[in-house]
Amino acid sequence: MSLKDMNKEKLVTGDWDYAGMDSQIGGVVLDPARHMEAKVPPFLAKFMPESVRSPWWVMFGIGFVFVNVLLLSITILVLTGIGVWGNNQPAGWGFDIINFVWWIGIGHAGTLISAVLLLLRQQWRNSINRFAEAMTIFAVMCAGMYPLLHTGRPWVAYWLMPYPNVLGLWPQFRSPLVWDVFAVTTYMTVSILFWYVGLVPDLATLRDRATNKFARVAYGMAALGWNGGSRAWHRYNHASIMLAGLSTPLVLSVHSIVSFDFAMSIVPGWNTTIFPPYFVAGAVFAGFAMVIALAIPIRKWYRLEDFITMKHFDWMAKVMLATGLIVAYGYAMEVFYAWYSGQPAELALLYNRGNLANTPYSWAFYALILFNIAIPAFLWSPKVRQNLKALFWISMSISVGMWFERYVIIPLSLTRDYLPSSYGYYTPTIVDFGMFAGTIGFFIFMMFLFIRYLPMINIFEMKELWHHMSHHDHKEHETVGGGKH
Amino acid sequence: MAQIFKPAMNTICTLSLLGGAVAPFGILFVGSRITRSPHNTKVDNPLDQPIPFSHKHHAIELAIDCRFCHTGVEKNATAGVPTTEVCMTCHSQVWTNSPNLEAIRQGWETNTPIQWNKVNTVPDFVYFDHSIHIAKGVNCNNCHGPVNKMPITWKGRDFRMMWCVECHENPQKFLYKDDSHPGQSPRAQVFNFYKKLATGAKLTPEEHELAMGEVQKIPDDKVHEGYQNMKDRKVNVNQLKDCWVCHR
Numbered sequence: 092m093s094l095k096d097m098n099k100e101k102l103v104t105g106d107w108d109y110a111g112m113d114s115q116i117g118g119v120v121l122d123p124a125r126h127m128e129a130k131v132p133p134f135l136a137k138f139m140p141e142s143v144r145s146p147w148w149v150m151f152g153i154g155f156v157f158v159n160v161l162l163l164s165i166t167i168l169v170l171t172g173i174g175v176w177g178n179n180q181p182a183g184w185g186f187d188i189i190n191f192v193w194w195i196g197i198g199h200a201g202t203l204i205s206a207v208l209l210l211l212r213q214q215w216r217n218s219i220n221r222f223a224e225a226m227t228i229f230a231v232m233c234a235g236m237y238p239l240l241h242t243g244r245p246w247v248a249y250w251l252m253p254y255p256n257v258l259g260l261w262p263q264f265r266s267p268l269v270w271d272v273f274a275v276t277t278y279m280t281v282s283i284l285f286w287y288v289g290l291v292p293d294l295a296t297l298r299d300r301a302t303n304k305f306a307r308v309a310y311g312m313a314a315l316g317w318n319g320g321s322r323a324w325h326r327y328n329h330a331s332i333m334l335a336g337l338s339t340p341l342v343l344s345v346h347s348i349v350s351f352d353f354a355m356s357i358v359p360g361w362n363t364t365i366f367p368p369y370f371v372a373g374a375v376f377a378g379f380a381m382v383i384a385l386a387i388p389i390r391k392w393y394r395l396e397d398f399i400t401m402k403h404f405d406w407m408a409k410v411m412l413a414t415g416l417i418v419a420y421g422y423a424m425e426v427f428y429a430w431y432s433g434q435p436a437e438l439a440l441l442y443n444r445g446n447l448a449n450t451p452y453s454w455a456f457y458a459l460i461l462f463n464i465a466i467p468a469f470l471w472s473p474k475v476r477q478n479l480k481a482l483f484w485i486s487m488s489i490s491v492g493m494w495f496e497r498y499v500i501i502p503l504s505l506t507r508d509y510l511p512s513s514y515g516y517y518t519p520t521i522v523d524f525g526m527f528a529g530t531i532g533f534f535i536f537m538m539f540l541f542i543r544y545l546p547m548i549n550i551f552e553m554k555e556l557w558h559h560m561s562h563h564d565h566k567e568h569e570t571v572g573g574g575k576h
Numbered sequence: 577m578a579q580i581f582k583p584a585m586n587t588i589c590t591l592s593l594l595g596g597a598v599a600p601f602g603i604l605f606v607g608s609r610i611t612r613s614p615h616n617t618k619v620d621n622p623l624d625q626p627i628p629f630s631h632k633h634h635a636i637e638l639a640i641d642c643r644f645c646h647t648g649v650e651k652n653a654t655a656g657v658p659t660t661e662v663c664m665t666c667h668s669q670v671w672t673n674s675p676n677l678e679a680i681r682q683g684w685e686t687n688t689p690i691q692w693n694k695v696n697t698v699p700d701f702v703y704f705d706h707s708i709h710i711a712k713g714v715n716c717n718n719c720h721g722p723v724n725k726m727p728i729t730w731k732g733r734d735f736r737m738m739w740c741v742e743c744h745e746n747p748q749k750f751l752y753k754d755d756s757h758p759g760q761s762p763r764a765q766v767f768n769f770y771k772k773l774a775t776g777a778k779l780t781p782e783e784h785e786l787a788m789g790e791v792q793k794i795p796d797d798k799v800h801e802g803y804q805n806m807k808d809r810k811v812n813v814n815q816l817k818d819c820w821v822c823h824r
Contacts, residue, residue: 257737
């Protein structure tokens with residue numbers, strides 16, 4: 092498809108009516124047969140009983156196994172203490188913070204899509220916002236586990252919050268780690284609220300269409316008595332605009348504050364002002380990569396090609412390309428600052444990153460450049476942006492690359508500090524890897540439960556978009572920035 | 577299709593929303609009250625002891641110095657409880673047939689110590705030292721409550737960290753000074769207070785409050801005196817609030 096055709100393509104293709112949309116999207120939840128339609132690869136099918144021979148069960152099963160790995164790792168950790176992790180002097184931070192930052196970053200695409208694009212009236216957000224928001228929530232859950240467990244006593248995690256306690260103590264408000272607590276808890280709360288408010292009209296649709304008594308009661312309770320009246324819609328619009336307004340600064344603030352954890356310190360390689368913007372760009376970069384990586388298979392398995400079109404992928408890829416370039420600029424500036432500062436410690440860090448032959452971590456730095464800059468450069472080509480396989484693997488590469496970014500930042504700087512006496516090497520343990528694989532499993536597990544029990548595409552927004560497109564002239568429904576009504 | 581919910585659901589829904597909004601505050605409030613209640617802190621709960629020992633009788637009516645029994649209080653981290661021998665110093669001569677003192681005579685004969693029940697305790701991660709507090713002139717009653725009025729010993733204060741920190745932050749408010757013997761060491765002045773109580777000497781209003789079990793507070797117009805005390809006694813207030821002072 093040429094670029095010109097691409098611009099002409101609509102945001103919803105095919106021939107639909109409202110009921111058809113309800114059953115195509117809502118049916119994924121209400122009709123278990125929809126989960127059995129897609130085929131699993133033959134080498135897997137051999138081992139699977141017929142009743143569970145579907146991609147949903149495969150993914151759910153993988154998620155379930157790794158959730159248990161996670162539980163096992165947490166049990167070992169809590170029973171033994173955080174010494175079972177690889178963190179030790181001089182690397183007081185390791186996988187826990189790497190993965191925390193990685194997961195928080197992944198969540199950012201959801202907020203960007205749902206809040207910023209809503210305020211900008213970008214209609215292409217409608218079909219991807221719901222599961223991007225779900226992704227945000229599950230990613231923040233994964234992220235939140237790490238600092239809580241790293242405290243060593245997660246059962247007194249409430250000490251992180253400022254409250255009038257019998258100790259007469261307050262958190263250290265000058266510490267970015269405390270700002271982190273506020274940033275992440277606010278982010279979690281607002282994301283859940285936004286997600287839930289957006290779900291209410293769809294839950295009402297499910298309530299009305301469900302035939303099973305239990306489902307009707309459950310969705311009915313969750314729909315909070317939504318009756319679809321104009322008053323309800325009026326309030327809904329107000330609420331969602333207000334929540335979007337609340338979430339928009341969070342897109343920028345959360346990862347800025349996460350970056351302060353590093354930028355506020357004097358550790359070489361951390362103390363740079365470029366950190367907040369380049370962390371935010373990296374977060375959106377990683378987040379869109381994860382949205383694409385999830386959207387490609389799910390769209391295929393549930394026949395949602397008409398709602399998540401190639402146009403969506405094209406635009407998401409462009410967002411990735413843009414944010415990826417900001418990230419690349421960030422890397423360049425890090426190098427420049429190190430050189431320009433003339434500080435021996437900063438220059439030494441540059442040497443430690445760049446000298447492949449003589450330093451322990453430089454392989455990670457080159458892996459980062461490969462996964463985060465070199466491979467995503469293929470997105471410049473419209474053909475690559477239209478090739479779902481390529482897009483999927485580029486997204487995967489970005490996910491890996493963004494993980495390496497944090498890996499390069501954290502252990503490298505901590506183990507090559509100012510004093511040669513505090514040089515060291517960070518080696519993660521099996522429990523570290525168990526936690527990491529476990530949170531990925533938890534994320535998959537939650538995502539597929541979400542797909543099973545909640546509508547993954549915003550049904551009413553799709554209907555609204557469809558209405559808008561079929562009642563206005565041809566010229567107008569091509570433009571996406573033209574306003575909703 | 578029939579309605580899923582009855583009309584009553586509207587009320588239930590509204591109430592549950594309201595309840596959900598109020599409940600967290602209610603739970604937090606109740607929880608904070610329970611943790612601060614005497615049921616949890618054991619403040620004002622007299623503890624049964626093998627021998628019903630009265631501080632009021634011994635320290636005030638008989639005017640025995642605190643240090644006669646709590647021998648470690650000036651030198652050691654712990655004030656210490658008296659050995660059987662210390663009790664028997666007197667009780668080999670007085671009240672030799674009292675049934676209340678049967679346990680102490682038993683202990684004396686069989687050479688086994690009395691197992692007193694601990695009234696005041698701090699967690700293992702708190703390194704509390706009596707000697708420094710006495711040396712700087714923190715009165716016993718300030719932390720232990722109205723010991724001079726206790727027929728059986730109870731915990732006078734709840735020993736929560738906030739309470740410790742209050743004094744470590746503003747020691748000028750809590751240092752005891754015996755105005756009738758200003759030349760004596762702060763340590764000696766602490767015990768003068770109990771002599772005053774025993775002899776019925778006239779008390780200053782602050783001393784009266786201390787004797788009644790109130791926390792000693794220097795009134796605002798005397799606070800410069802408190803600062804002077806602090807200076808004279810070399811209380812280094814800048815480091816008193818450092819974590820390592822109590823948590824090693």
